[in-house]
Amino acid sequence: MKIETLFMDSHIKPCEETDYIIEKTGLKPEYVKDSKVVYDYVNASDDPVSKGKQTLYITENHGAVIKQCPGTSHYTCCDYTILHTGTFCTMDCSYCILQAYFHPPVLQYFTGQEKIFSALDGLFAQNKTFRVGTGEFTDSLIWEKISNLPAKLVKKFAEQQSSKFRMPVQSGSMINPSVLELKTKTVNIDSLKDIDHNRKTVIAWSLNTPSIIKSEEKNTASLGARLKAAKKCEQWGYRLAFHFDPLVIYDGCESDYKEVIRSIFADASSGGFGILPESIVWISLGTFRFMPPLKQIIEKRFSHSKIAYGEFITGLDNKMRYFKPLRIALYQEIVSSIRQYAPDLLVYFCMEDREVWEKSLGFFPEKEGELGQMLDKSVLKRCC
Amino acid sequence: MVNIQTVMLKEIISGEIRQKTNIKRVSLDEIDLSDETFKISSDNISCHNTSSNNNLNSVNTSFSHDAILADNPLSSLASSINSIGLINLPVLIKINSNFHHKGQSSSCNKAQNRSTFQIICGFRRVQAMKSICMADTLAMVLEYDKSHAVLEHDESRIEPDDKYLRSINSNVWSKDKHIASNDSDNRVRRTDNHVDSMDVETYACCAILAITDNAFQRPLTVMEQARSVLLLKRFLCVEDIASASYAIFNSSMNQSVVNMLGDLAQMDESVHELIEQERIAMGPALKLKSFNTDEINAFVTLFSKIRTGLNKQKEIITHIIEIAAREDISICDVIKSDDIREIIGDDIDDNKNDNTNWQDAVQDYKAVDDTSKSADEKRKKSINENSKKGIDENRKGNLVRALLFQRRYPNLAKAKDNFAINLRNLKLKNDVRLDPPVDFEGRDYTFTFKVSSVEEMAKKVELLSEIGKNPLLAQILS
Numbered sequence: 124m125k126i127e128t129l130f131m132d133s134h135i136k137p138c139e140e141t142d143y144i145i146e147k148t149g150l151k152p153e154y155v156k157d158s159k160v161v162y163d164y165v166n167a168s169d170d171p172v173s174k175g176k177q178t179l180y181i182t183e184n185h186g187a188v189i190k191q192c193p194g195t196s197h198y199t200c201c202d203y204t205i206l207h208t209g210t211f212c213t214m215d216c217s218y219c220i221l222q223a224y225f226h227p228p229v230l231q232y233f234t235g236q237e238k239i240f241s242a243l244d245g246l247f248a249q250n251k252t253f254r255v256g257t258g259e260f261t262d263s264l265i266w267e268k269i270s271n272l273p274a275k276l277v278k279k280f281a282e283q284q285s286s287k288f289r290m291p292v293q294s295g296s297m298i299n300p301s302v303l304e305l306k307t308k309t310v311n312i313d314s315l316k317d318i319d320h321n322r323k324t325v326i327a328w329s330l331n332t333p334s335i336i337k338s339e340e341k342n343t344a345s346l347g348a349r350l351k352a353a354k355k356c357e358q359w360g361y362r363l364a365f366h367f368d369p370l371v372i373y374d375g376c377e378s379d380y381k382e383v384i385r386s387i388f389a390d391a392s393s394g395g396f397g398i399l400p401e402s403i404v405w406i407s408l409g410t411f412r413f414m415p416p417l418k419q420i421i422e423k424r425f426s427h428s429k430i431a432y433g434e435f436i437t438g439l440d441n442k443m444r445y446f447k448p449l450r451i452a453l454y455q456e457i458v459s460s461i462r463q464y465a466p467d468l469l470v471y472f473c474m475e476d477r478e479v480w481e482k483s484l485g486f487f488p489e490k491e492g493e494l495g496q497m498l499d500k501s502v503l504k505r506c507c
Numbered sequence: 508m509v510n511i512q513t514v515m516l517k518e519i520i521s522g523e524i525r526q527k528t529n530i531k532r533v534s535l536d537e538i539d540l541s542d543e544t545f546k547i548s549s550d551n552i553s554c555h556n557t558s559s560n561n562n563l564n565s566v567n568t569s570f571s572h573d574a575i576l577a578d579n580p581l582s583s584l585a586s587s588i589n590s591i592g593l594i595n596l597p598v599l600i601k602i603n604s605n606f607h608h609k610g611q612s613s614s615c616n617k618a619q620n621r622s623t624f625q626i627i628c629g630f631r632r633v634q635a636m637k638s639i640c641m642a643d644t645l646a647m648v649l650e651y652d653k654s655h656a657v658l659e660h661d662e663s664r665i666e667p668d669d670k671y672l673r674s675i676n677s678n679v680w681s682k683d684k685h686i687a688s689n690d691s692d693n694r695v696r697r698t699d700n701h702v703d704s705m706d707v708e709t710y711a712c713c714a715i716l717a718i719t720d721n722a723f724q725r726p727l728t729v730m731e732q733a734r735s736v737l738l739l740k741r742f743l744c745v746e747d748i749a750s751a752s753y754a755i756f757n758s759s760m761n762q763s764v765v766n767m768l769g770d771l772a773q774m775d776e777s778v779h780e781l782i783e784q785e786r787i788a789m790g791p792a793l794k795l796k797s798f799n800t801d802e803i804n805a806f807v808t809l810f811s812k813i814r815t816g817l818n819k820q821k822e823i824i825t826h827i828i829e830i831a832a833r834e835d836i837s838i839c840d841v842i843k844s845d846d847i848r849e850i851i852g853d854d855i856d857d858n859k860n861d862n863t864n865w866q867d868a869v870q871d872y873k874a875v876d877d878t879s880k881s882a883d884e885k886r887k888k889s890i891n892e893n894s895k896k897g898i899d900e901n902r903k904g905n906l907v908r909a910l911l912f913q914r915r916y917p918n919l920a921k922a923k924d925n926f927a928i929n930l931r932n933l934k935l936k937n938d939v940r941l942d943p944p945v946d947f948e949g950r951d952y953t954f955t956f957k958v959s960s961v962e963e964m965a966k967k968v969e970l971l972s973e974i975g976k977n978p979l980l981a982q983i984l985s
């Protein structure tokens with residue numbers, strides 16, 4: 124959705140960062156002393172969620188810049204680190220949890236790149252691999268059109284080895300490099316082209332079947348466009364990741380997902396994008412799950428969507444999940460399809476339990492932090 | 508600025524409205540029973556006559572009182588009035604003598620033409636008195652000084668700065684038009700013959716009197732509350748109704764309840780009837796709000812043949828909506844499917860009256876000896892058996908619910924069926940119970956048993972160890 128209204132905290136001093144955004148949006152900011160003005164403006168709409176997607180609020184992050192992913196009880200978490208640079212999204216997926224997460228949902232850009240960079244320095248100093256993502260409360264690359272932050276973050280991660288805290292080792296690699304994961308459904312990659320990224324940025328796409336993209340992922344890039352952008356990034360030397368999340372169960376979904384997998388790996392002569400398995404750091408799989416209040420929002424905002432009418436049960440974390448045998452059956456199909464093209468590629472589940480892991484992947488990262496360590500190893504293998 | 512809500516409430520509470528009434532003897536023939544503007548009581552409380560047979564003027568006066576009393580649903584009230592007289596007087600308002608009801612045909616019956624009083628409170632009492640052929644009654648007659656009244660469409664009479672009164676005045680009459688259009692849709696049953704001739708203050712006063720008269724004698728039913736809200740919404744906003752609810756309804760309501768009641772009042776008459784028959788609750792009924800007439804009719808047919816509690820009603824409606832979405836068919840197609848018709852069909856004998864719960868109903872269609880049969884076959888067999896022996900409305904409700912669950916969650920229902928079959932074949936003794944994880948999501952199955960002595964405990968341990976050797980248990984746990 125196009126940003127139509129721009130608010131800015133009146134106490135933020137205009138600077139290069141804010142000037143850049145204002146110039147790119149082409150909007151005259153309305154300066155506000157209190158965020159309530161923005162929230163009231165959004166809430167006054169019949170559809171505050173849509174209004175929030177069209178309303179950009181340049182403000183400051185008064186909370187922590189870096190957070191650990193809270194995960195969810197009873198299901199295995201990947202120990203992700205969240206870099207909190209903004210909230211909400213201009214795209215409009217029916218299943219997006221952010222619709223129910225913020226009250227009200229507003230597109231917020233947090234200024235203060237210095238604060239972000241110094242928080243990252245603190246992270247890099249820990250001599251530990253962190254997988255850091257900006258895509259938890261927003262899409263990482265919607266901002267690329269109006270902010271230089273994504274490109275700056277890529278550079279920041281690339282330079283981490285020159286940090287005085289780091290121990291350089293032979294051939295320029297590091298003992299425990301951290302990586303930035305930019306997760307997106309856009310194709311906004313232009314500003315990332317000529318950056319010396321040092322392979323410390325993983326550009327990740329959420330993938331789905333064309334029919335789900337059409338019916339449930341409004342305003343996102345098509346599957347073909349996403350894979351084409353991924354191929355470009357591969358050519359620019361970036362490492363890639365793919366997230367099949369949310370996997371949606373519908374009649375014929377297995378063959379549709381297999382076709383998506385084929386498109387990733389098959390070469391151009393057979394209609395695929397020929398992405399090399401060694402360019403991919405990981406692929407995650409997660410079937411659609413949601414907090415119960417999201418269902419009403421989907422019904423109200425996406426009255427033609429059937430996504431909330433699967434065979435859902437209440438999971439152990441009180442989120443609605445597909446009945447477990449259905450999840451396992453779909454995972455098994457997808458895993459075996461990925462294995463055909465990339466037997467050594469790290470495939471993991473986002474928020475699943477032991478039974479699902481064992482029945483679908485044949486093992487379970489039982490020890491605390493084990494899944495995180497597996498992912499860290501993949502970072503070492505592919506990003507150094 | 509006049510705050511009409513405050514003025515009215517103050518007057519009602521302090522009894523000043525009563526002081527504006529005079530006790531008069533009024534001929535019953537002069538009272539217009541057909542105008543139900545201020546009738547909020549449900550027919551099953553006030554009387555079992557509907558508005559269509561309200562006209563009791565045709566009662567043959569040659570009948571003896573006793574004969575009439577025996578046949579009349581108002582008989583106990585009539586009998587009481589007959590023997591000890593009226594305890595509470597009806598409250599009436601004198602109808603503007605030159606009123607001309609819009610759309611009223613010249614062929615109105617005689618009594619109506621003679622009517623000079625409109626009922627505010629006491630519809631049942633007037634009906635009861637008419638039913639025993641009383642000629643007249645004492646009544647409190649509300650007097651209002653028309654010179655102070657704000658006349659219909661005569662905005663010039665409102666003080667220029669009295670925006671509030673101006674807005675509620677226009678609100679009343681614009682809502683009036685709304686109701687008139689609803690009337691033509693047959694969505695509003697009650698007639699309001701004299702509202703056009705009434706000013707807003709008088710209308711507000713009558714409405715509040717009508718509601719409080721009922722609400723302070725007994726709790727109002729949902730439909731009575733809904734009708735009351737509709738009356739009030741003509742001159743009060745939702746926020747004001749909510750804040751005045753304790754004084755008017757004798758119970759407090761928040762704005763969302765007021766809104767829901769308002770929505771309910773606007774719904775189809777057939778849905779109102781279901782609510783009055785306690786076949787559907789307000790929450791589930793409101794879920795039908797956005798459906799078309801055919802869909803509402805289909806739901807009404809279904810709920811008029813089954814009885815279930817509030818949560819089950821919601822579940823049934825939700826399942827029907829979601830099955831329709833999942834299967835790309837219409838809601839009517841789901842409700843009119845052969846399986847459901849088979850359960851609720853008129854050919855089913857409704858004599859049996861037991862309190863079967865859902866588990867029993869499900870058990871009925873699960874507990875068929877031949878375990879090789881599909882759940883569908885078993886359910887059909889169970890339905891046939893049930894139709895042979897006759898099932899009551901509760902049971903039909905449970906069967907419909909079980910059927911819808913099976914269709915909405917086919918894999919989960921199948922897993923539950925399989926577990927039930929395996930469990931039966933495991934032949935656990937009665938006092939040992941095995942429960943699966945909820946919806947088979949977790950991994951932990953639960954054995955439950957009771958012991959009252961160490962010896963008994965030892966026996967149970969032995970029994971459990973026997974069960975542990977049964978390959979069926981391994982199958983269940985896998």
Ligand code: SF4
Nearest residue numbers: 212214215216219262
């Ligand atoms: S792209 Fe992501 S953040 Fe944006 S609407 Fe879709 S799910 Fe939400």
